[in-house]
Amino acid sequence: MEDFEVIEGNVTSPKGFLASGVFAGIKKSKKDFAIIYSEKKANAAAAFTTNKVKAAPVILDREKIANGEAQAIVANSGNANACTGQRGYEDACSMADMAAKHLNIDSGNVLVCSTGVIGVTLPMEKIAKGIELAVQSLSKDGGKEAAEAILTTDTFAKEVAVKFNIKGIEVKIGGIAKGSGMISPNMATMLSFITTDADISKSALDKALKNTVKRSYNMISVDGDMSTNDTVIMLANGVACNPTIEEGTKEYEVFYNALLYVNKYLAKQIAKDGEGATKFMEVNVVNAPTEDDAILAAKSVVNSNLVKTAIFGEDANWGRIIAAVGYSGADFSQDSVDIYLKSNKGLIKVCENGGYVPFSEDKAKEILSEKEISIIIDLNAGKYEALAWGCDLSYDYVKINGSYRT
Amino acid sequence: MEDFEVIEGNVTSPKGFLASGVFAGIKKSKKDFAIIYSEKKANAAAAFTTNKVKAAPVILDREKIANGEAQAIVANSGNANACTGQRGYEDACSMADMAAKHLNIDSGNVLVCSTGVIGVTLPMEKIAKGIELAVQSLSKDGGKEAAEAILTTDTFAKEVAVKFNIKGIEVKIGGIAKGSGMISPNMATMLSFITTDADISKSALDKALKNTVKRSYNMISVDGDMSTNDTVIMLANGVACNPTIEEGTKEYEVFYNALLYVNKYLAKQIAKDGEGATKFMEVNVVNAPTEDDAILAAKSVVNSNLVKTAIFGEDANWGRIIAAVGYSGADFSQDSVDIYLKSNKGLIKVCENGGYVPFSEDKAKEILSEKEISIIIDLNAGKYEALAWGCDLSYDYVKINGSYRT
Numbered sequence: 157m158e159d160f161e162v163i164e165g166n167v168t169s170p171k172g173f174l175a176s177g178v179f180a181g182i183k184k185s186k187k188d189f190a191i192i193y194s195e196k197k198a199n200a201a202a203a204f205t206t207n208k209v210k211a212a213p214v215i216l217d218r219e220k221i222a223n224g225e226a227q228a229i230v231a232n233s234g235n236a237n238a239c240t241g242q243r244g245y246e247d248a249c250s251m252a253d254m255a256a257k258h259l260n261i262d263s264g265n266v267l268v269c270s271t272g273v274i275g276v277t278l279p280m281e282k283i284a285k286g287i288e289l290a291v292q293s294l295s296k297d298g299g300k301e302a303a304e305a306i307l308t309t310d311t312f313a314k315e316v317a318v319k320f321n322i323k324g325i326e327v328k329i330g331g332i333a334k335g336s337g338m339i340s341p342n343m344a345t346m347l348s349f350i351t352t353d354a355d356i357s358k359s360a361l362d363k364a365l366k367n368t369v370k371r372s373y374n375m376i377s378v379d380g381d382m383s384t385n386d387t388v389i390m391l392a393n394g395v396a397c398n399p400t401i402e403e404g405t406k407e408y409e410v411f412y413n414a415l416l417y418v419n420k421y422l423a424k425q426i427a428k429d430g431e432g433a434t435k436f437m438e439v440n441v442v443n444a445p446t447e448d449d450a451i452l453a454a455k456s457v458v459n460s461n462l463v464k465t466a467i468f469g470e471d472a473n474w475g476r477i478i479a480a481v482g483y484s485g486a487d488f489s490q491d492s493v494d495i496y497l498k499s500n501k502g503l504i505k506v507c508e509n510g511g512y513v514p515f516s517e518d519k520a521k522e523i524l525s526e527k528e529i530s531i532i533i534d535l536n537a538g539k540y541e542a543l544a545w546g547c548d549l550s551y552d553y554v555k556i557n558g559s560y561r562t
Numbered sequence: 563m564e565d566f567e568v569i570e571g572n573v574t575s576p577k578g579f580l581a582s583g584v585f586a587g588i589k590k591s592k593k594d595f596a597i598i599y600s601e602k603k604a605n606a607a608a609a610f611t612t613n614k615v616k617a618a619p620v621i622l623d624r625e626k627i628a629n630g631e632a633q634a635i636v637a638n639s640g641n642a643n644a645c646t647g648q649r650g651y652e653d654a655c656s657m658a659d660m661a662a663k664h665l666n667i668d669s670g671n672v673l674v675c676s677t678g679v680i681g682v683t684l685p686m687e688k689i690a691k692g693i694e695l696a697v698q699s700l701s702k703d704g705g706k707e708a709a710e711a712i713l714t715t716d717t718f719a720k721e722v723a724v725k726f727n728i729k730g731i732e733v734k735i736g737g738i739a740k741g742s743g744m745i746s747p748n749m750a751t752m753l754s755f756i757t758t759d760a761d762i763s764k765s766a767l768d769k770a771l772k773n774t775v776k777r778s779y780n781m782i783s784v785d786g787d788m789s790t791n792d793t794v795i796m797l798a799n800g801v802a803c804n805p806t807i808e809e810g811t812k813e814y815e816v817f818y819n820a821l822l823y824v825n826k827y828l829a830k831q832i833a834k835d836g837e838g839a840t841k842f843m844e845v846n847v848v849n850a851p852t853e854d855d856a857i858l859a860a861k862s863v864v865n866s867n868l869v870k871t872a873i874f875g876e877d878a879n880w881g882r883i884i885a886a887v888g889y890s891g892a893d894f895s896q897d898s899v900d901i902y903l904k905s906n907k908g909l910i911k912v913c914e915n916g917g918y919v920p921f922s923e924d925k926a927k928e929i930l931s932e933k934e935i936s937i938i939i940d941l942n943a944g945k946y947e948a949l950a951w952g953c954d955l956s957y958d959y960v961k962i963n964g965s966y967r968t
Contacts, residue, residue: 241916475645478645479789481615486614488614510615550964555957
């Protein structure tokens with residue numbers, strides 16, 4: 157049994173958070189501007205893309221969040237403010253300054269995010285309009301609109317919330333995210349914003365966020381390409397007034413597990429909504445010698461174009477799976493690997509001791525006909541495991557990414 | 563001007579080599595068994611897949627070639643003898659032993675290669691038949707048949723030869739290769755066999771092969787998946803009777819450049835024949851701080867699904883290109899990057915100082931409408947360069963790999 161309960165909600169479920177999502181004209185017709193605002197200055201942690209090419213807001217936020225504090229997240233879709241040089245950096249600063257002025261808070265506590273077209277400078281008049289509208293619209297029910305306003309070509313909004321107790325006091329964590337979308341010329345960007353009313357120390361928050369990001373967003377793959385804008389930001393405003401959560405305590409574990417659920421949930425939603433996806437794929441590597449080996453192997457399989465196309469084709473092609481484990485860099489012995497395929501239609505072993513094992517092609521086909529497929533890889537080499545999530549590679553992926561000219 | 567001349571030919575162009583390609587019934591109807599034989603024991607070097615899952619012939623050949631000598635290469639298509647355990651290893655040994663007996667040479671000097679279905683043991687009766695037929699058919703004109711017999715779903719045979727002089731004595735290098743093909747359940751395998759009648763020391767041969775493999779086969783990508791069977795083998799029988807080529811000499815440089823041409827030519831042919839390819843793509847990273855940085859950046863771009871689909875869609879999407887450079891691990895500054903697109907229709911700059919530069923969309927479209935596209939990435943950070951080759955990602959890639967059930 158988990159120590160938390162999943163509830164309906166999002167970033168405005170925790171106490172003391174307001175949000176809004178509005179249309180500022182950056183995109184053609186859909187909502188394109190969001191603000192998440194904490195009534196009280198919050199402890200903050202973040203994880204950013206490791207791409208050496210970083211968008212202006214990523215460069216700015218890394219500076220701003222160094223002190224572990226923030227009060228608002230201001231985000232636009234429709235323009236990524238990436239590859240825009242010094243002008244782009246100044247625009248990101250202006251965007252934060254304008255929002256700070258309207259919110260009447262310190263600009264140092266305003267984080268900015270952008271997603272969309274790259275190489276084009278931000279339309280600052282529209283950004284100014286978005287800030288004005290979004291500040292006016294801030295409300296306790298605005299989390300859903302914020303979730304909608306950060307989408308690009310995602311097909312659905314991604315939101316989640318959980319509640320749990322810290323020393324008898326109820327606290328909540330809520331989140332919204334966007335996945336891989338396309339605007340030409342473009343790239344996919346992942347954004348995720350998490351709020352909590354828990355009181356948690358800066359160092360504990362930072363550790364919990366980094367460790368859960370490693371096991372959630374970093375374990376999903378749509379196409380293996382890494383964006384210039386990927387950002388996860390978490391705000392903890394302490395409004396629930398629980399005793400401050402510190403590392404190394406039972407309360408930290410409870411908080412960590414609840415946050416891990418939230419981040420895994422959002423990550424899986426992003427994978428399910430991958431460009432052109434027709435099937436959701438979970439890769440579970442078990443009995444690895446270390447967690448890092450399990451992570452390497454799972455990510456390699458979920459990233460493999462040949463595995464992705466096999467899943468699209470409902471083909472029990474274990475050779476492609478074991479080959480992807482083989483080039484992953486994970487430590488294992490090829491003669492000890494067992495591979496299983498699983499779905500709501502059942503479980504089947506397709507590889508034993510690294511080689512052929514007789515199995516029913518009909519049963520395999522039935523299992524792979526489902527929309528959600530698990531690939532279980534038993535390395536028989538230790539006690540660690542990892543989970544990774546992705547989607548298949550379909551004609552539509554090629555269509556979405558290969559024929560933007562209409 | 564190069565120090566070598568390209569001639570019509572293949573592995574039997576150098577003196578003292580015979581070859582054959584025959585039908586042994588492993589595949590349904592096409593040639594599936596090849597032998598390349600040197601009349602004299604040759605110095606030998608090889609490069610194998612770094613996949614931790616290695617096919618039986620790869621495991622065996624690594625042992626056999628440790629002494630730097632070989633006299634024959636025996637290869638079948640239609641079955642990869644991969645993921646076949648101890649039985650597979652014993653079958654590979656038997657295949658070498660049988661061939662050695664028929665060729666009347668030491669089994670330790672017979673290398674074996676397999677490509678095709680994985681997880682299924684070799685049909686040893688057919689292998690025996692193949693050996694018998696192929697030994698009977700060995701001839702000075704057999705190189706072309708050997709090139710055909712190692713193909714899987716490649717659409718054309720890949721062969722090349724060059725001649726040049728070493729201290730006034732004419733020597734030749736010839737090669738054949740196969741690229742990514744598919745047999746269900748399968749994976750892509752690359753095989754390349756190179757012969758030369760040059761007299762070259764074992765250490766110089768090994769060095770020349772490894773350094774040219776790094777700059778040829780290792781720089782191509784069809785889908786980023788690495789096979790369990792990838793193998794490059796080179797035999798140098800010294801029949802030309804030139805003074806032995808040693809490292810660090812002018813003659814080594816001449817030999818190296820000729821071999822680099824041969825390996826680059828075959829590597830590019832493999833990229834052009836990639837599964838579902840409609841366009842050939844060359845990525846040239848220039849002015850990198852080190853060659854390794856240039857290699858990292860070039861491979862990252864040629865591997866990117868988003869770049870591949872953009873090329874398929876004839877879309878001048880420089881954002882995807884700079885993002886792939888960004889996550890490559892190469893050292894550079896994003897504000898110094900210039901990107902150009904080039905084809906027979908001309909050259910256009912699409913990114914300057916890491917950002918937007920005005921360019922004609924019509925001109926870009928015209929350039930990208932060609933079958934062969936160059937992407938030139940100037941890091942403006944040093945003096946090293948690298949070339950990588952690949953193909954676009956098309957509907958047919960998904961079709962070939964995603965719908966093998968007919």
